Amino acid sequence: MGSTDFLEYTQIGINVIVLLLFVCIIIILVSLIKAGKLITEKIEELNKNLKDYKEKLNPVIDKYNSFVETANSIATKIDDNMDVVNGSIKKLDGAVDDIVEFEQKIRKSVEPSVMDTITTYKGIVSGVKTFIDVYKNKKTSSQKSIQISEPTLDYTQSEEFEKEFKDIDKELNEVKKKLDEMRNN
Numbered sequence: 001m002g003s004t005d006f007l008e009y010t011q012i013g014i015n016v017i018v019l020l021l022f023v024c025i026i027i028i029l030v031s032l033i034k035a036g037k038l039i040t041e042k043i044e045e046l047n048k049n050l051k052d053y054k055e056k057l058n059p060v061i062d063k064y065n066s067f068v069e070t071a072n073s074i075a076t077k078i079d080d081n082m083d084v085v086n087g088s089i090k091k092l093d094g095a096v097d098d099i100v101e102f103e104q105k106i107r108k109s110v111e112p113s114v115m116d117t118i119t120t121y122k123g124i125v126s127g128v129k130t131f132i133d134v135y136k137n138k139k140t141s142s143q144k145s146i147q148i149s150e151p152t153l154d155y156t157q158s159e160e161f162e163k164e165f166k167d168i169d170k171e172l173n174e175v176k177k178k179l180d181e182m183r184n185n
Contacts, residue, residue: 096179096182096183097183099175100176100180103175103176106172107172110168111169118162
């Protein structure tokens with residue numbers, strides 16, 4: 001009994017050990033299959049969540065793109081309107097310059113003629129006044145010599161002309177101030 005029995009028992013022990021190893025391998029394979037199935041389910045769930053987020057994110061991206069397009073079109077329109085406003089301001093500035101130039105031309109042409117008229121009127125009044133004074137003095141004087149008195153000017157009527165001239169000048173200055181304000185704005 002010796003060695004054959006020992007070999008048989010060893011063979012049986014080895015067979016039992018191999019059988020146990022196979023059972024362990026099967027248990028491990030079954031648990032790996034369950035773990036793989038669990039991982040696969042989690043991946044599928046994650047994939048489904050990503051699809052849901054993608055579906056929810058698409059309208060947001062579309063709205064964002066629409067917003068950007070609207071903002072760009074508004075910015076373009078603002079730029080166009082600013083160009084129109086700048087052109088209008090340049091035209092207005094040119095018009096104001098023309099009005100100021102026109103005012104200066106009128107002032108230069110009217111002022112000398114008004115002053116000449118006032119000076120002429122003063123001279124005539126002064127001459128008439130001197131003549132009347134000399135004539136009165138000649139009549140009332142007992143001496144035959146003619147006394148020439150210093151001419152005195154009657155400023156009552158010439159002051160009216162000066163007042164009118166100052167009023168015209170004042171109005172022209174007001175127009176000029178308004179035009180300067182318009183130009184500065």
